Amino acid sequence: MLKAIKGRGHLIVLLLGLATLLLSLLSLSMGSTRIPVMEVVQTILGQNNESSGLVILEFRLPRIVAALLIGAAMAVSGVLLQGVIRNPLAAPDLLGVTGGASVAVVAFMTLSAGVYSIHFVPFIAIAGAFCAAAVNYVLAWKRGVSPLRLVLIGIGISTAMGALTTFLLINGPAYMASQVLNWLTGSIYGTNWKNVAALSPWVAAGLSVAYLYAKELDVLTLGEEIASGLGIRLQFNRLLLLAISVALSGAAVGVAGTISFIGLLAPHMARKLVGNSHRVLLPAAALLGAVILLLADLAGRMLFQPMDIPAGVFTAGIGAPFFMYLLYKSSR
Amino acid sequence: MGLFKHNRLLKLLGLAAGVLLLLAFMLASVLYGLQHFGVDEVWQAYADPDGSNEQIIITNTRVPRTFIGAVVGASLAMAGAMMQVLTRNPLASPSVFGINAGAVLFLVISLWIFGSGLLLGSMIWISFAGASVTALFVFLLGSRGKGGFEPVKLTLAGASVAAFASSVTSGIVLVNKQSLDQALFWMVGSVADREMEHLTVVLPYVAAGWALSMLLSGSLNVVALGDTVAKGLGQRLALIRLLSAIAIVLLAGGSVAVAGPIAFIGVIVPHLSRYFVGNDHRWLLPYCAVMGALLLVGADIASRFIIMPKEVPVGVATALLGVPFLIYVARRRTHA
Numbered sequence: 001m002l003k004a005i006k007g008r009g010h011l012i013v014l015l016l017g018l019a020t021l022l023l024s025l026l027s028l029s030m031g032s033t034r035i036p037v038m039e040v041v042q043t044i045l046g047q048n049n050e051s052s053g054l055v056i057l058e059f060r061l062p063r064i065v066a067a068l069l070i071g072a073a074m075a076v077s078g079v080l081l082q083g084v085i086r087n088p089l090a091a092p093d094l095l096g097v098t099g100g101a102s103v104a105v106v107a108f109m110t111l112s113a114g115v116y117s118i119h120f121v122p123f124i125a126i127a128g129a130f131c132a133a134a135v136n137y138v139l140a141w142k143r144g145v146s147p148l149r150l151v152l153i154g155i156g157i158s159t160a161m162g163a164l165t166t167f168l169l170i171n172g173p174a175y176m177a178s179q180v181l182n183w184l185t186g187s188i189y190g191t192n193w194k195n196v197a198a199l200s201p202w203v204a205a206g207l208s209v210a211y212l213y214a215k216e217l218d219v220l221t222l223g224e225e226i227a228s229g230l231g232i233r234l235q236f237n238r239l240l241l242l243a244i245s246v247a248l249s250g251a252a253v254g255v256a257g258t259i260s261f262i263g264l265l266a267p268h269m270a271r272k273l274v275g276n277s278h279r280v281l282l283p284a285a286a287l288l289g290a291v292i293l294l295l296a297d298l299a300g301r302m303l304f305q306p307m308d309i310p311a312g313v314f315t316a317g318i319g320a321p322f323f324m325y326l327l328y329k330s331s332r
Numbered sequence: 333m334g335l336f337k338h339n340r341l342l343k344l345l346g347l348a349a350g351v352l353l354l355l356a357f358m359l360a361s362v363l364y365g366l367q368h369f370g371v372d373e374v375w376q377a378y379a380d381p382d383g384s385n386e387q388i389i390i391t392n393t394r395v396p397r398t399f400i401g402a403v404v405g406a407s408l409a410m411a412g413a414m415m416q417v418l419t420r421n422p423l424a425s426p427s428v429f430g431i432n433a434g435a436v437l438f439l440v441i442s443l444w445i446f447g448s449g450l451l452l453g454s455m456i457w458i459s460f461a462g463a464s465v466t467a468l469f470v471f472l473l474g475s476r477g478k479g480g481f482e483p484v485k486l487t488l489a490g491a492s493v494a495a496f497a498s499s500v501t502s503g504i505v506l507v508n509k510q511s512l513d514q515a516l517f518w519m520v521g522s523v524a525d526r527e528m529e530h531l532t533v534v535l536p537y538v539a540a541g542w543a544l545s546m547l548l549s550g551s552l553n554v555v556a557l558g559d560t561v562a563k564g565l566g567q568r569l570a571l572i573r574l575l576s577a578i579a580i581v582l583l584a585g586g587s588v589a590v591a592g593p594i595a596f597i598g599v600i601v602p603h604l605s606r607y608f609v610g611n612d613h614r615w616l617l618p619y620c621a622v623m624g625a626l627l628l629v630g631a632d633i634a635s636r637f638i639i640m641p642k643e644v645p646v647g648v649a650t651a652l653l654g655v656p657f658l659i660y661v662a663r664r665r666t667h668a
Binding site: 087088089090094139140142148149151152153155156157159160162163166167170171185260261264265268304307309313314315316317319320321323324327328 | 421422423424428473476484485487488489491492493495496498499500502503506507595596599600603639642644645647648649650651652654655658659661662663
């Protein structure tokens, strides 16, 4: 029985992987100029010297790779957080990560008033995310952090950050507001290979460390008493997993802005599909997050051409119906 | 937890002090702002109206926003406390029922269809309808199937429906920019720029919500103990849940219809109140009402002074006043 479930989980992960690959190819071929899928494959294999090759390699591919990385990072960040906090409503924004990043970026944009290059934004965002999460952790520390204290203070921090963002937006110059709002909705428009290069070490390191700690996550999910009874170093593991979660979502937010929904609900979708064992849950959630953001970005590019709608608008529009279906089905 | 928990008299005195403080805050909210008034001027505006600008400010601006702030703050906090029992999740708030997102979605859709010909009065009903329909949908999604109602199912259903609704909202706004300007009025929660009429339209429903939730408060104590215990004690769980859901919709739906989505109060005021009276809902709900009203009226006063002569959104001021308390209370919790 147990083995059957495990086998099913692996199968689903495999299917999700295939789906990701196919959708990526499809997404590469679609756009303002359609490029046949075969040509896409040839290009990636390095056998296409025409202009379509340039479009794919320089414009579409980096954007799609970034979408996959960011989606996976947000989803895994959510899995880690929900495992540590043991609350289904936990999401990366709850630790103040997104709020901290937003404040940092808005402050940077309004105060620097265009003097410094826009390329600094990802780094500023990551710094803001880390600062907010660190403040949250320190304030929640009282002979160790307890999950509930962490999230309650997290609500406070993220609300305060939201308020600060609004405050800076109202007081800042008007032209800044639309630029910032665009960033706040979350968009991967215009990501290039530099972004991907900056993002991939974080995501690769985060995902692999998270996977190594899958067993500890399983145990942490069982609750405080059982976890310490089984000899888990509670505080150390919590801090480590939280740090990875913050690093993953911070890096994602830095490149894409605040993309909602994936961090909160992709983990639940994965749980409905493959169960609670983190060894399959983590890859499944990562792939689901990647697929959702890929589709959201595709919808943003294609639906209202020539307008390019931020992907953050569509993540929930695409993900939520699927999740509701899973919820409906699993309750029968 | 529960500073006054073991002393009935202390709880009663605390509540009375809260009410007095609230009255003082409400008076201050009428008197102070960009223009300061005296009590006699307020008296005159009602006893002997002469149509002067000052009197119009008092009767058409200050008094409505004060009462709206008090009613909305109280209702949101009570709805939040009930929501936290219903979902058995300390992070829950009325917005987890999809109430805010649903109300805004309905507004944006009707603005898109009917254009700017929509009257303010009908917009209130539209957002009330949006809140109720969404909450009903969430409740059904969360309580169907073989397991029946499960708090986690309800929570997840609410979170996904809310996310979906706000996604559709931003999609519509992006496609149809013109609806944005009007919708913005409701998408940013505020107690200012509303008329007394808006409050009196929803007040009967909100008051029914207050009464219903107070009637349920004893049963909520049993529900909070968990399903098995509650059933063992002979509580009709399904009925209590349904009635609580109705009360939440009345309270939070009425609030969002008047003031737009105001976050934060619904989540944190229950926690602040628990710090004083513990988990007994017969006390917790009245404390929530008073403290929620205090926080929102206080935040509304603060919002006028932070960057005078402009006003900051009341959400900013709520955070400013509420966050330090929240951090203090969260740190003081003995076991969390």
